[in-house]
Each structure stands twice: as C-alpha cells, then as structure tokens.
Amino acid sequence: MRVILSVEALEPRLSGIGRYSWELAERLPLIEDVESVRFYRNGQWITDPGLLLTDGRQPLWGNKPLRWLRKRNQWAVRLKQAATMRSHLFHGPNYFLPPAGEGGVITVHDLSVFRYAETHPAERLAQFERYFRPSVDRAAHIITDSETTRQEVADFLGFDLARITAVPLAASPVFQPRGADATAAALARYDLTPQGYALCVSTVEPRKRITQLLHAWRSLPAAVRSRWPLMVTGGSGWLSDAVRDLMEKGAGEGWVRYLGFVPEEDLPLLYAGASLFVYPSVYEGFGLPPVEAMASGVPVVVSNASCLPEVTDGAAMLVEPEDISGFSRALERALEDESWRRQAIAKGLEVAGRYSWDRCARETVEIYRRLR
Template sequence: MSLRIILSVEALEPRLSGIGRYSWELAQRLPHMDEVEAVRFYRNGEWIVDPATLLVDQGSGKRRNIVQRWLRKHSKWARNLRDASIMRSNLFHGPNYFLPPGGEGGVITVHDLSIFRYPETHPVERLRQFERYFRLSVERAGHIITDCETTRAEVADFLSIDPALVTAVPLAASPDFHPRTNDAIAPTLARYDLQPQGYALCVSTVEPRKRIAELLCAWEKLPPAVRNRWPLMVTGGAGWLSDAVQARMEKGGREGWVRYLGFVPDADLPLLYAGAALFVYPSVYEGFGLPPVEAMASGVPVVVANASCLPEVTGGAAMLVAPEDVDDFARRLEQALVDDGWRAQARADGLRVAARYSWDRCARETVEVYRKVR
C-alpha cells in the first residue's frame, strides 16, 4: 500500500529543540521511504514546500506585507475548505502532540507528560494550549507514538486507552556524535578554555525536574582534588525556577569547580561531548532522554538518574543514581571519575547501546505505524 503523508513541521526553527530535531529527521527521510508515495509539509495553517527553509533565520524578511496579510485573512474560509479536502485524502502526523481538525484518524507523537507531571516548568501559554487542544487531538488520533516503552505504558495509563493504540518508536543521536581524537577536539575546546578529558559535562535545561541543584550539591561534596581536576560544565537553557541554581553555579564558578556555558552552538556540542571525562544526567523525568544517548555515542561514560525511562534507554550501560541521596550521589560520581575499570566498560557498553538507535530506524518504524492506521 502506498502512503500519502502530511507531516506537521511547526517545531522546525533555526535553533532546533529536541522535538524540532525529531521532526527534521523525519522530514528528511519519509519522502525516500519505499512505502511512501508522497509527503506534504504543514505548519500552522500553511503548506510548506521545502521545510529546510524553516531552519534559516530570515529575520524581518519573513514578515508578510500588508496586502499579503489582508489576502490571507480574507481567504481563510477557502483555504480551510481546501486544506480539509487534502487532509481527508492523506494521513496526518503531528510529531508535536497535536492534530488539527482535518487530521482526523491521523497519528500524534506524545514525547512525555511533563506538561501534566511538572506544569510549573512550562509557560502559561503552553499550559493553555494543552488544556484546549491535547485531549481533542487524542480523540482525533488513530494511533499514538511515544519515544520509548516506559513512556508508552505511562501514556496509555494516563489517557486510559488501549495500549495497542500506542507504539514506542525510539529516537537516536545524530551521526555527528561519535568518538574523536584529542587532536580533533582540542582547538574547539580551547575556545572554552577546556582540555580533553579535563572536565565533566551535563547538557540540560536548568529546571527542577532535571535535578541540577542536587548535582551541584553532590559535586561540591567531591574531594577537592577530584572536583578541581574535573570541573563540571553545564550547558543548556535556563528554565523556570532556576534562579537559586544559577546563583549556586556562579558561586561554584568563583571557586573553580563548575561553569555554566549556557547554549553551545550545534557545531561545537558534539566536540564538547567527545572531550568530556564523564557525562551526568540526573533528570528524574524524561520521555526518552536524548543527551545520555548522545554521550554514549560519543564514547563517554554516563551517569543517569535511576528514574523514568533512563534505565530503559541507557540499556545497562550507564551508572544509575538517586539524585536526592546527595551523599551517595557524590560517592558514585567519584567512582565514575576514578574507577578506570568501570570507565572502560561503560564506554564499550555505551557505544554498543547507542548503536541500536538510528534515525533511519526511527523513520522505518514510524512508517510501520502509518501502515497500521491505513
């Protein structure tokens, strides 16, 4: 059976989020799948000819002039009729939780339930969007995709739906994340005043469920010789309720054992991973947890929280910790930094587990879901 697909691409923008990355990887691959006859791209009421244009920052040039805005406003009824007709003859996939009214019977991807579990970490506008449209999208959907089996079970239970209507399709690290020689990464690291194997890394939004506060407490408890040899680098956006954590990092920065790097350019991030002596991800709630997979693919030993889907996704390759037990967390971090036997095994296991995941596999298994619905 040949499939005609509409893929929503509203998450595509110059600085890709995790969902944006997922949407982009599907957008690149679906048109080339044997079972797929055609793919159209849809974004907030518009048809997009080339989704790659959404990745370019066009600044003020993106704005429509007055005539274009007037024509769009006054032709909305005609466009709605046209769009509904197109959607009825195609399978709509909303990779960012939602289906439009014309996407009845389509597929949505629910990456996690943090909007319901941790509403304080989301802006008010997003909470309102979910209140208005999420349940409607679930009711319209013919099938739901999640990023892992743990989230699949959680979503089926939360929504009180038949688990057979939910399928786990795992994400993957980009091929840019792979082991690299010290010579290959040294020039980039030098711009951050870093040396290969001379620091630990955490890539995460700074917000309560990520447990960065507990990580900082544990790092401060490390023996001075250990934490000074391997200062902690934290990179990622500043989320809600992060002021106290930011203040703690500023204090630790003055003392020399932690640095907050903020956002790191996409071109630099794989090299920053590859140069780390250890990657730490203490988040207690994830829908997949892509950063630990990126670290494993880079050949870096990984420590994650023994929570949510992280044990499943890391597949036995990572050291599991309870971030709230700060004393034990600190002991495990010291082991992960100095135990050469564990580190060698963690690198080998991590590369093996990360190799299970690929964006080609993700696209292939996504098309299998489409076939179930059609």
C-alpha cells in the same frame, strides 16, 4: 501513501522535539511507499522546512499564511486545504492534531506538563488544557519515544496499549568517539582541554535536578573538582533562577561553568572531549543527551528514574539524585574507576548503536501503513 508532517517545533535552536521533527522531515520522503510528504505549520504549508532552521532573515518562499490572503480567496483556499488534509495521513510530532487531521498520528514525548506542571509556564499549561485531549481523541494512533512512556501514557489516558507504539529516538551520526587531536581546537575556544572536564547537557529547570547535581559536585574532594570541573550547557528553563545563582557561586570557586547554548557544530566535540557525562533528570520521555554521550564514547551517569534505565540499558551508572552524598560518591567513582569506565564506554557504544534515525523513520512509516 501521502503524509502531512507538522513542523511547528522547527526553529534555529532545536529542542529535542525539534530534532525529532527535523529527522523525520528529512527521512520520510525517502522511504518506499511514501508517495509525497507535505509540511504544515500553524495553518500554513511549508515548502522548505529547512528554512525554519535559519535565523529568520531568509524568506520562506511560497509559505504564505492564510491570513495574508484577500478575504474573497480565503474560503476557497480553506476548502482546498481541508481536501488535502483528508487525502493525506497527518502526523503531529509535537503532541497536537488540528481538527482536519482526524484519524492521524500524534507523538506524545512525555507527560511532564501533567506530572510536573509547576515546571512549565502558564501559557504551555493553557495550551495543553485546551488542545491535548481533543488531539488524543481524534488520533488513530499514538507514538511514544520509549516503552516506559508508552505504559505511562496508556495508564494516564485509559487507552489500550494496542493504540500506542514506542518508537525510540537516536543520536545523530555526528556524535562519535573522537581523539584529542580532533577536539582540542574547538575545546580551546571554551578554555577546555580533552578529558579535562565533565559535562551535563540539559535545560536548566527543576525536574532536571541540576541543583542536586551541583550540590553533589561541590561535595567531591577538592582535587577531583579541580581536575574535572563540571560544564553545564543548555537553555534556561522555567524556575531556573535559583539554579543559576548556585552555578554562579560554583563558578566563582572554580568547579562549575555554565556555557549556555553552544553552536550545533561544537556540541559533538564538547561531548567527545568530556571525561564523564551526567544526566540527573528524574523524568524523561526518552533522554537524547545520554544516548548522544554514549555514542560519543563517554561514560554516563543517569538518574535511576523514568525511562533512563530502559534507554541506557545497563550502560550507565544509575544514581538517586536526591541522595546527595550517595550521588557524590558515585560521581567520584565514575571519574576515577578506570575498570568501570572502560566497561561503560564499550557498553554505551553498543547500546547507542542500536538506535538510529533511519530506524525511527522506518518504524514510524510502518505505523502509517497500518492505518491506511
């Protein structure tokens, strides 16, 4: 079996889709029956997808876009490219299939661009308006990250569920429980101490409900806020100015800090050193951060919404983020109720252990096999 994997989501700061693409890129070539894997990005072949994760100063040896070729060679190269496409199964892990990928696979991670269009920039909406439905129509099969999303995509597209398969994502093995001696040095660089803070890893945008989290945290008793200030890390998304203003006010009062992006090597230590992980998003296709937190041995609080109850499977405390007072009471319990915390840690490790990137790659290849 010969496979083409699209890798346009790979970049130095990996998003969730970028992480998914990278884990597949590393594992697909190692699976039995996969004869070869080629990597494709916006009209060019990528010989080493790992170079896409660098800072951009390293050359992508051999990765020459078609537009760089002299005109007299372009037609011949395009014909050769089309022949290669026809002889391989094409997988678009980021929603889209090019015309030459007819009969391939796409992964639809969620439908937020349709459900929460106001949280996406205009250029992304235009891209989906133009290319999503043609990609869906030319795909032989669709992958989703959760059963919740599988049902939602089937309803939205009017497709038979047999044409859609849920393949769960996973936390990397670097997310694991660590003692204070293993985390203290890294946390000190952020002026943090082990078990002395709570954590939220999320893009700062409306559907993530960071505003509601901040209001709930501000409603905690002063002693609780002081003992466990909230750390927020992640990119600034669409319509995030109001959230940032609220965080700046909270930072001035000492109960919240926005860390922005942290280096990838520090993130597992930041998870493992947290006393609590909170993820109030009301819409996800899978929700990697709560799984990473559970794998790190940290109690987790998530929204009772979308796929999060499915993915955390009884390990997390479920909250209604729009109910600020109820949300705040739940946070106080999650920080102070030692009996619940012990149970949440044990159950979280069990649930996170069911997921693995090896499993994700194997189940993905099984879908390929059914199409060949």
